[in-house]
Amino acid sequence: MDPLILSRIQFGANISFHILFPAITIALGWMLLFFKLRYNATGDTAWMRAYFTWVKVFALSFAMGVVSGVTMSFQFGTNWPGYMETVGNIAGPLLAYEILTAFFLEAAFLGIMLFGFRRVSNRIHTLATVLVAGGTTLSAFWIIALNSWMQTPVGFEMRDGVAHATDWWAIVFNPSMPYRLVHMLLASGLTVSFLIAGLSALRYLYGDRSESMWKALRTGVFTAAILIPIQIFAGDQHGLNTLEHQPQKIAAMEANWNTGPNVPLVLFALPDEAARENKFELAIPDGASLILRHSASGVVPGLNDYAGNHPPVFPVFWAFRIMVGTGVLMLVVSWSAAFFLKRRHSLPRPLALVMVPMALSGWLATLAGWYTTEIGRQPWLVTGVLKTVDAVGPVAGSQVALSLAVYLILYALLLIAYLGVLVYLALKAAKDGDTSPLPGVLDAPLSQPAAK
Amino acid sequence: MTLDWPTLLPLIFAGLMGLAILIYVILDGFDLGIGILFAAAEDAEQDTMIAAIGPFWDANETWLVLAVGLLLVAFPLAHGTILTALYIPVFLLLVGLILRGVAFDFRAKVPAGRKHRWNRIFFLGSVIASLAQGYMLGIYVLGLDVGLGGMAFGALVALCLAAAYAAMGAAWVIYKTEGELQKKAVLWLRRALVLTALGMVAVSLATPLASPRIFDKWFVWPAMLYLSPLPILSAVLFAWLWRQTFHLPKADDRHSLTPFLTLAAIFTLGFAGLAWSFYPFVVPDRLTIWQAASAPESLAIILAGTVVVLPIIIFYSFYAYRVFGGKATDLTYD
Numbered sequence: 001m002d003p004l005i006l007s008r009i010q011f012g013a014n015i016s017f018h019i020l021f022p023a024i025t026i027a028l029g030w031m032l033l034f035f036k037l038r039y040n041a042t043g044d045t046a047w048m049r050a051y052f053t054w055v056k057v058f059a060l061s062f063a064m065g066v067v068s069g070v071t072m073s074f075q076f077g078t079n080w081p082g083y084m085e086t087v088g089n090i091a092g093p094l095l096a097y098e099i100l101t102a103f104f105l106e107a108a109f110l111g112i113m114l115f116g117f118r119r120v121s122n123r124i125h126t127l128a129t130v131l132v133a134g135g136t137t138l139s140a141f142w143i144i145a146l147n148s149w150m151q152t153p154v155g156f157e158m159r160d161g162v163a164h165a166t167d168w169w170a171i172v173f174n175p176s177m178p179y180r181l182v183h184m185l186l187a188s189g190l191t192v193s194f195l196i197a198g199l200s201a202l203r204y205l206y207g208d209r210s211e212s213m214w215k216a217l218r219t220g221v222f223t224a225a226i227l228i229p230i231q232i233f234a235g236d237q238h239g240l241n242t243l244e245h246q247p248q249k250i251a252a253m254e255a256n257w258n259t260g261p262n263v264p265l266v267l268f269a270l271p272d273e274a275a276r277e278n279k280f281e282l283a284i285p286d287g288a289s290l291i292l293r294h295s296a297s298g299v300v301p302g303l304n305d306y307a308g309n310h311p312p313v314f315p316v317f318w319a320f321r322i323m324v325g326t327g328v329l330m331l332v333v334s335w336s337a338a339f340f341l342k343r344r345h346s347l348p349r350p351l352a353l354v355m356v357p358m359a360l361s362g363w364l365a366t367l368a369g370w371y372t373t374e375i376g377r378q379p380w381l382v383t384g385v386l387k388t389v390d391a392v393g394p395v396a397g398s399q400v401a402l403s404l405a406v407y408l409i410l411y412a413l414l415l416i417a418y419l420g421v422l423v424y425l426a427l428k429a430a431k432d433g434d435t436s437p438l439p440g441v442l443d444a445p446l447s448q449p450a451a452k
Numbered sequence: 453m454t455l456d457w458p459t460l461l462p463l464i465f466a467g468l469m470g471l472a473i474l475i476y477v478i479l480d481g482f483d484l485g486i487g488i489l490f491a492a493a494e495d496a497e498q499d500t501m502i503a504a505i506g507p508f509w510d511a512n513e514t515w516l517v518l519a520v521g522l523l524l525v526a527f528p529l530a531h532g533t534i535l536t537a538l539y540i541p542v543f544l545l546l547v548g549l550i551l552r553g554v555a556f557d558f559r560a561k562v563p564a565g566r567k568h569r570w571n572r573i574f575f576l577g578s579v580i581a582s583l584a585q586g587y588m589l590g591i592y593v594l595g596l597d598v599g600l601g602g603m604a605f606g607a608l609v610a611l612c613l614a615a616a617y618a619a620m621g622a623a624w625v626i627y628k629t630e631g632e633l634q635k636k637a638v639l640w641l642r643r644a645l646v647l648t649a650l651g652m653v654a655v656s657l658a659t660p661l662a663s664p665r666i667f668d669k670w671f672v673w674p675a676m677l678y679l680s681p682l683p684i685l686s687a688v689l690f691a692w693l694w695r696q697t698f699h700l701p702k703a704d705d706r707h708s709l710t711p712f713l714t715l716a717a718i719f720t721l722g723f724a725g726l727a728w729s730f731y732p733f734v735v736p737d738r739l740t741i742w743q744a745a746s747a748p749e750s751l752a753i754i755l756a757g758t759v760v761v762l763p764i765i766i767f768y769s770f771y772a773y774r775v776f777g778g779k780a781t782d783l784t785y786d
Binding site for chain 2: 056066069070074088097099116164165393406421424
């Protein structure tokens, strides 16, 4: 097969697998800090129990993130040498800063955060948690800066076919960067909230009514209920930003074939790229014009303006709809759960049953969102600078096929094992309830604040 | 050679990358080695061995990301050339690192009955990663020769590097444990040393023989004189360490860290020899560090961050090793 398409599938598979774990660790770090600070403030050991349950998930997710991240740093060279040859002067420093300022901060203090509770003072342990959480977020900052620059490149000039930086401030804070960063950080927050809420709901269904379960459940549900409307607003702003800087992506997301006013909002369709039209279209009249231009007669860009130079319509159109649909579902579930927890101090069983599969809704929405924006950037690797086809390396298709097949099998197995362990940890916590011994918390009055 | 920034920056980055690779080989060397030694250890011993590396391995592996990252960002042309030439071994290395990295965490979190499976995966991943690194070193030393002879030589170096890592692992176990396991580790160390020495001799001979340019760098008067301490010192350290393995462990656990430090010194000497051989090339006999480097202004930006961050990283690495210093005890989250 063609090494280009195989390399693309392989990179897509790797980065899809990778993003699942940072999506958890970025926000879970802060969530753990919250548990820790609540414990520091109240001395309530249930907070520490929640911390210890979720720090294991953090450790596992972090390990998965590290190993799949190492893979990424090699693949730039093995599969996409043209990328660094063309824009290395800009991508290089951003990647370097990601590794330097962030990766190390996380990796070095992780040991203390995970295993150091009984070895260092409570203050240092809290500090280690802060640094790990800050490190994951800084990591996200730099990598999002690079990704956004590839979407909306500015602050550089081309000399002999190679990009040279002229304004680093403009490169880092490029037009789409603030929107994408906020959107991604909120996505991570939602992923973790639903994961915690979902696994706590699983514990609830297994009869666990322990204080640590309630605390985790409430934290997950309330955080989700607060973040989801903010995320919907941030996503809308990001869409308007994309309309300004990458109109062809919006045209594909809306499956709008012709530029013009009064563009409908397509709810369902099977976009047919050969015929350049939508099959089985179900649409709200003037909807897209209203959302994107705030006027029924607003002109929305269409794919006809970008013939041969726009992304494949079908995957972008559907990935976007899956993301938005999941978001709406998240709003409904988190607000209902928040209502019952706040007003009734209980959780109806059917709602708990829905919340368990919703534990993975964050992953689904995050992946769908990234597919929208990354496939939506095609055929460009760096918009207007480098096409994906020109970056692929001189490796034989058979070699890429071999590595791709093994990666796919490996990732599938690891994902199954990962989810298996999450469920096992949740059920184990459900069985232990508030009874498991906490030697580090209960028996160390000298180094820890006295427990209640 | 004039000393201006466009000349200096690639030189500095070559130095930093070399430093990162050396630190990686020493640090991840011992935890990969412990993975290899898993095959020879009992169940309870395996838990102790994991406890000896548990708090460090994430950070250790990150040095590889930094080394490859520096190659990627400072010498993008070389990154592409080397990694496309080594596509399959790089792929195997990554599979190995993935397997061992996750096995590390899974083995502690799955139901007790499944632990054995992840122990085996941990061993397998460590072996694959070590062999792949050795194979890549062998091929690189021969100037990225992927012919039949190159592959055979790569296989030899692969075996020897795995042995060298096992030796590092054994030395770390000697430092971090006591009693029966410590005695066992001394035996492991002695056996692994034989292959380690063989590997170093093989690489040291093959490097100059494969490239007349490197031959001329070593075997001319008076460079030969200045360079002679490298092999002589290595040989002396090897012989000394070999003798030590008959006397360890000593009373009061004296010198328990010495084998590890000695091995680290040997690795450093071997690495210095390789660095001298290949300088100024980053892709042997094809691309010099100046031909492969990014634009000076980009390197300057990276350097600014590096000089601030690298000392901090080194400082808190020491701190982390101190917090988890002493003999390994059970690792607990709570």
